[in-house]
Amino acid sequence: MAEFINSMIGQEGATFGYVVAALVHCVLLLHVVAVGALIFIWLERKVSGRIQDRLGPTRVGGKFGWLQTLADGIKLLAKEDVTPDGADQMLFKLAPYISFAASFAAFLALPFADGWVANNINSAVFFVLAVLGLEVFGVILAGYASGSKWSLFGAMREAAQVVSYEIPLGLCVVVPVFLAGTMNLVTIGNMQAGWFSNWFLLHDPFTFCVFWIFFTCATASVNRAPFDLAEAESELVAGFHTEYSGLRWSFFFMAEYGSMFLVSGLGVILFFGGWNGPVPIMHIIGWADSGGLTGYLANLAGCVNFMLKATVGVTVMMWIRWTLPRLRIDQVITTCLKYCVPLASACFIGAVGWEVLDIWSPNHLHLGAAPAHTVNEKWATAPRGLPDAIEPLMPESEQHSKDGLLPESEQPAPEQAETAGVSQPARTSLLSASSQQEESP
């Protein structure tokens, strides 16, 4: 989009198109987060109602009450703006926006379909984890600036919890990154195209375990029950957002549901194939990897698929919340340091061993579309001036499970091979076209 706008301006070296493209992406993502929060709050009330043997909202907007959240939002907007007297005014007012900004910024690197990402950062996984860790600032500042003991306690507990759970979260996330060989989320998603046997979840039993540990750590990271003592209703009134009302409180909630959707989406991309369904319908029809309208529709179906999977993840989080009792803070930290970290480390060693020893995995079958989306850095294929001890090691890490069974519909790849003037039968990539063209063997 940016190049299109740039060419429309007609001046050489124009960069305004990038600004416009960035704004459009931001607005779209803002809609995703806000409307997503709307839907998830309604879903939570329905799910919690059903679990507790009652109906949930049924009046606003027809039989299912799906406009209830909108009505609540309007009510919150109209509430009086109250700030406590002993509060640090500036920090009190800023805290919800920091939380929301951190939650929203991580969406910038999250792909919804092949190439449908606001910013295709090459180290996207790392970026998402880094920005998720910034959400804790909003909580700490809210707790401190409220000027009340209960808020401060809640904030401290939550900060300790989030920071502690970043460790096993990082360990769990490293396993699919290692299997894929890249931190680029679009590449990781594309590698799992085809039938569900291509999903990293089914690569080896260790990765299967790692997903459950990831889910636990992600739930703790976004402060959902059973790890939600920061907002424990029965203990601390409402924890760090006790003193917040009206729109500011709703920002905290949007941040929370946004983060839930984000970690759910991250887990879906890393383990469940992202936008590639269990059944590769688009590949069977032949719409995938084709240009024009059918390609767009295939990507759209992928996006819908991704959102459905992430919503299932969020629903499971809600289900757990209303089923399990809450953990104490010392139990939370115990779970992190004594259970999650050793388990994650052991599974990491197991998964690495599985991959290094080249033990068979369902991923090697490449059922469905071919995952010939190699991680093709130019230094891996160009003639190397590297010391001899390193040379034999380098190709092997790239060859495993990545040689192409090129499907018939993969048209762009042979074109790139021709234009680059390089004949590489197996190493083609739909994504890293630029790195291919720069090769000079």
Added chain:
Amino acid sequence: MKKQRKKKRTRNRTNNHLPTRTPWDPNPRQTMLTMLATTTVSMYLAVGAVMFVVGVVCMATKRNALGVLMGIELVLNGANINFIAFGSQYLRPDSLGLDGQLIALFVIVLAAAEAAVALAIALNFYNNHTSIDVDRAEELKG
């Protein structure tokens, strides 16, 4: 009809007769006008210098031990900006490359480690003296 003005002949003022060994800019006034046009390494260095100096003044003037620690963080960040600027491919064709980024990476890690230790020392001090004021830390003085 307008007469074409003859172009005034000026003396050919070049410095070609001077040895060109010095790396300093021979024509600072002219470059001053044009060098603020685009982002260059110098502008990154200026930002790094400002952060460094602000950190130094912070270290020198704050009485709160944690304020001094924040000054240290600012100093290290200023140095990091310098390293990244020298290692950036967008700013110079012959840059330091990965070396600049790797050094900045190590500086970040070491700064985090040093902040942890400094904080532990500050907390210890607070536990023993119930005050975080560095001006009170004069038991070993003299």
Added chain:
Amino acid sequence: MINLLAANWGDFYFILFAGIACIFAVAVLLTSNVVRMAFYLIISLGATAGLFFLAGAEFVGAMQLMIYVGGTLVLLIFGVMLTAQSRFISMKTHPRDWLLAVIVGGSLLMLLLTAAFRVPDWHNEKHAQDAASQLEMADSKTATPLGLALTGVRVDKIDQGDEQLKEGMSGYLLPFVIVSIHLLVVLIGAAYMARAKRAVRVSQDEETEEEEANPEQDE
């Protein structure tokens, strides 16, 4: 307004991030409330991470956000809250100290700025203005080469033309291992130093000796 479309928006973002970093760094200096100091520092370091992204070091920028802002500053804020006696504690510096610090700082700043703008190679705009090539390069992929350099293999050696420079490009395995052991030592040391001790009551000499001995018996 005419130049809005033709302006180089990369420069605008540089000025934005640089301005935020510098202004909030000065705000850290000028404010006397410790919690606000920490908050301004967070914003300043976040803007620095933005500068790193602009300069093409996206991995280091993400590391800055994760380690510095997400780790070190959380630690700092915890420390701030544990040591703040009254809610908004403030300790004033003598104006004489301020004057001396500003003089020294100002002269250092002048020196650094002069040095930064004197070397012509550092403000050579011919390369910086080539926006077209800049946009091509903008797909920065430094994560894998950085990771490989940390394990000792410099894959960007292939692109290096100059033989002497090529020889100087070494792997970073030894510093990597040293830093990991360093972190382990710091972890143990800081955890030991900041362990919970019973507060020393300065009443009588025998009592203080007893109470000081007790924490060491704890563990």
